[in-house]
Amino acid sequence: xxxxxFIGLFLLSIFACFNATSAFAQNKYxxxxxxxxxxxxxxxxxxxxxxxxxxxxxTYTNNYGYYSLAAPAGTYTIVVSYLGYDPIxxxxxxxxxxxxxxxxxxxxxxxxxxxxxxxxxxxxxxxxTQMGQIELSTEQLKxxxxxxxxxxxxxxxxLLPGVQSAGEGQTGFYVRGGGPDQNLILLDDAVVYNxxxxxxxxxxxxxxxxxxxxxxxxxxxxxxxxxxxxxxxxNMKEGNNKTYHATGGIGLIASxxxxxxxxxxxxxxxxxxxxxxxxxxxxxxxxxxxxxxKRFKGSGYxxxxxxxxxxxxxxxxxxxxxxxxxxxxxxxxxxxxxxFTIKMPWGNQTASxxxxxxxxxxxxxxxxxxxxxxxFDINLAQSQFKLDxxxxxxxxxxxxxxxxxxxxxxxxxxxxxxxxxxxxxxAINAKVGDLEIKPDERFHKFSHEAAVYALDDYSITSKLxxxxxxxxVLYQQTGPYDQINYDANHNPIDTTLYAKxxxxxxxGGLPGLEPRIxxxxxxxxTSSIKAAYSHNNQFIHLVSNNGTTLPTxxxxxxxxxxxxxxxxxxxxxxxKNLKNNTYETSxxxxxxxxxxxxxxxxFYVPNQQTDVEKDFVFGTGESYGAEFFVNKQYGKLTxxxxxxLAFTNRIFKDLNNGKQFPAKFDRRHxxxxxxxxxxxxxxxxxxxxxxxxxxxxxxxxxxxxxDGSLVEGxxxxxxxxxxxxxxxxxxxxxxxxxxxxxRMEGSWTFSVYNIYSRFNPYIIYxxxxxxxxxxxxxxxxxIALFPIPLPSVTWNFKF
Numbered sequence: 001x002x003x004x005x006f007i008g009l010f011l012l013s014i015f016a017c018f019n020a021t022s023a024f025a026q027n028k029y030x031x032x033x034x035x036x037x038x039x040x041x042x043x044x045x046x047x048x049x050x051x052x053x054x055x056x057x058x059t060y061t062n063n064y065g066y067y068s069l070a071a072p073a074g075t076y077t078i079v080v081s082y083l084g085y086d087p088i089x090x091x092x093x094x095x096x097x098x099x100x101x102x103x104x105x106x107x108x109x110x111x112x113x114x115x116x117x118x119x120x121x122x123x124x125x126x127x128x129t130q131m132g133q134i135e136l137s138t139e140q141l142k143x144x145x146x147x148x149x150x151x152x153x154x155x156x157x158x159l160l161p162g163v164q165s166a167g168e169g170q171t172g173f174y175v176r177g178g179g180p181d182q183n184l185i186l187l188d189d190a191v192v193y194n195x196x197x198x199x200x201x202x203x204x205x206x207x208x209x210x211x212x213x214x215x216x217x218x219x220x221x222x223x224x225x226x227x228x229x230x231x232x233x234x235n236m237k238e239g240n241n242k243t244y245h246a247t248g249g250i251g252l253i254a255s256x257x258x259x260x261x262x263x264x265x266x267x268x269x270x271x272x273x274x275x276x277x278x279x280x281x282x283x284x285x286x287x288x289x290x291x292x293x294k295r296f297k298g299s300g301y302x303x304x305x306x307x308x309x310x311x312x313x314x315x316x317x318x319x320x321x322x323x324x325x326x327x328x329x330x331x332x333x334x335x336x337x338x339x340f341t342i343k344m345p346w347g348n349q350t351a352s353x354x355x356x357x358x359x360x361x362x363x364x365x366x367x368x369x370x371x372x373x374x375x376f377d378i379n380l381a382q383s384q385f386k387l388d389x390x391x392x393x394x395x396x397x398x399x400x401x402x403x404x405x406x407x408x409x410x411x412x413x414x415x416x417x418x419x420x421x422x423x424x425x426x427a428i429n430a431k432v433g434d435l436e437i438k439p440d441e442r443f444h445k446f447s448h449e450a451a452v453y454a455l456d457d458y459s460i461t462s463k464l465x466x467x468x469x470x471x472x473v474l475y476q477q478t479g480p481y482d483q484i485n486y487d488a489n490h491n492p493i494d495t496t497l498y499a500k501x502x503x504x505x506x507x508g509g510l511p512g513l514e515p516r517i518x519x520x521x522x523x524x525x526t527s528s529i530k531a532a533y534s535h536n537n538q539f540i541h542l543v544s545n546n547g548t549t550l551p552t553x554x555x556x557x558x559x560x561x562x563x564x565x566x567x568x569x570x571x572x573x574x575x576k577n578l579k580n581n582t583y584e585t586s587x588x589x590x591x592x593x594x595x596x597x598x599x600x601x602x603f604y605v606p607n608q609q610t611d612v613e614k615d616f617v618f619g620t621g622e623s624y625g626a627e628f629f630v631n632k633q634y635g636k637l638t639x640x641x642x643x644x645l646a647f648t649n650r651i652f653k654d655l656n657n658g659k660q661f662p663a664k665f666d667r668r669h670x671x672x673x674x675x676x677x678x679x680x681x682x683x684x685x686x687x688x689x690x691x692x693x694x695x696x697x698x699x700x701x702x703x704x705x706x707d708g709s710l711v712e713g714x715x716x717x718x719x720x721x722x723x724x725x726x727x728x729x730x731x732x733x734x735x736x737x738x739x740x741x742x743r744m745e746g747s748w749t750f751s752v753y754n755i756y757s758r759f760n761p762y763i764i765y766x767x768x769x770x771x772x773x774x775x776x777x778x779x780x781x782x783i784a785l786f787p788i789p790l791p792s793v794t795w796n797f798k799f
Contacts, residue, residue: 031098032068032361032405035061035080038103040260041241041269044082045212046124046135047104052077052089056462057408063235064319064356066364068405080104083633097361099316125575125584129457129467129520131532132218132571132588134160138210142796144674144686145729145751150254150794153213154195154203157232159672159688161627161642162217162588164665167695168725168762168785172200174665175217176592177623177648178229181542181555182565185232188309188323190350193374193393193555197303197329198277204327204348208247208258209273209307211237218571218590219518219532222453222469223401223413228536228567228594236309236323239269251794253277268312276304303329305347317358324351339382346376362405370397374555388429393555394422414454421447421540425554425612443611447477447557449539455516462522469516475539477504477559486614505560512537527576538565541598543616554612561613563596584631594621601654619652621663639675646670656717664718668693686731694722697764699780722764728755744799753790760784 035047043065050058051069053076059069073095081087085104092098141156158165158173166172172180172195185192187205195203216224216231224231237260244261256275263270280300305327312320328347335341350372357365375392401415423445430437455469479498487493498504518532541562544553558564573588601617625646632638648666655661673689699720700712731751754760762785 028070028072028407029094029097030068030070030361030405031078031092031094031100032066033099033101034065035067035082035102035104036065037085038105039240039242040245041266042211042238044104045235047080047082049078049080052079056459059405059408059411062364062403064364064366066356066358066403068361068364070405070408099361123526123577123581125586126522126526126528126577127520129465129518129530130216130219130221131518131530131573132162133214133216136213136215138207138212141207142733142749144676145688145731145753150202150251151207152203153205153207153210153234154232157213157215159642159674159690160215160640161629161644161670161672162590162625162646163215163230164644164646164667164670164692165690166200168760172196174667175230176569176590176625177621177646177663177665178567178592178594179542179665180544181540182227182229182538183232184224184227184230185234187234187325187350188236188321188352189354189368189399190325190352190370190372190397191395192325192348192350192372194346194348194376197305197327198301202254202303204305204325205234206256206258206273206275206305206307208249208256208275209236209271209309211235218569218573218588219467219530220516220534220536221413221467221518222455222471222514222516223415225417225451225453225471225473225514225536226449226538226540228538228565228592236307237271238311238321239271239309241266241269241311245798247796247798249794249796252792253279263310263312268310270310271308273307274304275306277302299333301329301331303327303347319356321352321354321356323354325349341379341381343379344377346374348372348374364403364405365400367400368398370399371395372397384431384433386431390424390427390429391554392422392424396420409459411457412455413457415452417451417453419449421445421449421557423447423555423557425556443482445477445481445557445559446479447475447539449476450474464522465520467516467518471514471516473512473514473537473539474506474508475512475537475558475564476506477557478502479504483560484611484614492610505558507537507539507558507564511564511566526578526581527574530571530573530575532569532571534567534569536567536569538567541565543598543600543612556612559613562598562616563618565597566595568593582632582634584629584633586627586629588627588629589625590627591624592622594623597621597650597652599650599652599655617652617654619650619655621648621650623648623663623665636678637675638677639673641674642670642672644670659716661717661719662696664696666696666718669724682735682737684733684735686733687729689726689728691724691726694724694761696721722761725758725760727753727758727760729753730755744797746795746797749794749796751792751794753792754786755789757788759787 035044036042044061045063047061048058049067049069051071054071057069057071059067061067071094075093077089078092079087079089080102082104084107086107088102088104136153136156141153142151144156157163162176164174166174166180174180175183185195192204197204212235214233220231239260241262242265246259248257249255254275254277258273260271261269280302307325309323314320326349328345331344333342352368352370354366354368373392373394378389380387397419399415399417402413404412406412425443451471451473453469453471455467457467459465479502480500481498481504483496484492485494514535514537516534518530520528520530522528539558541556542553543556556562569590569592571588571590573586575586577584597619598616601615604615623646625644628643629640631640646667648663649660650663651660671691676686678684696718697720698714698717701715702713704711704713729752731749733747733749735747761782763783764780767779767781
């Protein structure tokens, strides 16, 4: 019923749009163009363009800096603005369609260094239809304390309400009761499957290469799909197309360098950025020369990543963008005798080729060819024995996204998307002497995923605005594939063989329809209420025993046995800006129902001889809660306070005797306090305080003596909650006074992680004492990863 009603409303909206377009074409002219940074030629996302004489005739730039608005013939004052930049006001005579490009200049030095949480227009929270959307400024991220001094966009996202950390130091995160795989993470339109370096302590995103980051956690618009919980859309810098520049930083364990400049001045540019740790280099002299450490000789760890982007303006209507990312972690171990070695490389790689084309002043299209891959490898060797374990996923994607500026009341997006997925959940190659075991390719999987969508951001009245969207998805698993059928005891009984390209399982039809709607009603100039509903399907799943995005987690596709995850989310919010938009406040409540959730069965033990699917169990989940947010955007003192009250439960027929239990993502309370203070042009201070309810775990509640051995009896699933997690961090950034003629500028950032030495649990293990008949006992032991303050210093430079 809900879907039928929604589709009717959506079609009515489209009909109204075409009527409005027809009327508009009769007596109005358009103003269109690009908005850029005057210093480097970078385009602005969400810059505001409006006419003073027609306040309702306003718009904002899209992801490529393009805008289009319309007005009757006449004389107007056009105003172009973006936070942190001087607005432009220009008198225009509109008696024909105009193409106007604008270049904005940074404000004076005080405003230039002002810290803001968003890169949006000042009243976007109140005026837009979108709920739960926050755009993070990269410059703002650099003022926050960071572990080992490495600025991290993923860690910063975890400080926002509704977003919860997966654990100490981890880049994995949970949004509104969903798992880490339910977050769609994009880098220049390419999916990133593993976001962590150093087993999750750093993210793969180098802040020097990032232009902006957008988080959407409520009311996901129809142009995004494939995940249930959230979108993190990250865009890399395009490169300075006017002058050559270099930026970088040298920290305690890692350094980075970014180069950018014009290829053809004013027409094309490039950006290359690299980062590498030198833990292995710093520790090598000690390992080689200190007797107690010589047993680690030949062992080590390092990571590196590399970003590249280039763009070329073919004409005023056509532009090309080429971007890529390559990153690797490498862990190695060598026994003192050299007889046993381990090498573990893993990482992501992405490539995106995008073409922007402007059909006319109203119709803009971006077409992309995208490749992305993630691979994890373990190489073991001992004497004549060698073992290679490989897990990987690869995607090939083509998509076209259209922006149609139908009128000032209708802003339409529509597009198509196709992806080809290849999965290798686990492949083993082993060799003992002359005996070799080849990888079993029966468990490789192949699938096709396609989607078409349309949405209309429709201003019905000056107070009521609605974003209608409809997305239709199709999914097909194909051969080659050997489907092994098992009996109730997990014993194989027969096999169904599928040849290459032969359909195995199809998902589509009515369940493939994904309605999305967000409505905003403006109470007055500074406050509004919003409501949202979204229906999502997810065909790719991350299955884990620990709930964090460790590199050993397995990505698996939907098959005949593994059905797509499905969610329905409802949200309602009140939004209020205060003191001329200096303060943003909001309260959002939500309820989310999830089906076809996946866990490993009880007492699961990995077995490379069988398809991992047979060890999955399936159930339902629900999450609900409230999020409170206060954000100060301007002034010397800026920052935000966020608090989330949340409940997340699961019901699995095959777990916990079929009774409801709290999900491992369940955090009752989550609070964050973030502050930044600019003392003067030389000193800036930052601080964060985080509090979160402890994780839930399953623990033993009894000991049994069986055949002279102690056996633990476990309590209810996730029936025990660990102590609460809390921590405070501080940072200070010193920018020395630079000589006017000096080409290089630098600054020093000092930070302290866990300033009051909180002993937060990282690992809980069980210690069994005594024996049968002799004071047998079990006690839980806690290990803290960083139990003492962790200082760091980083020198940042640019020239």
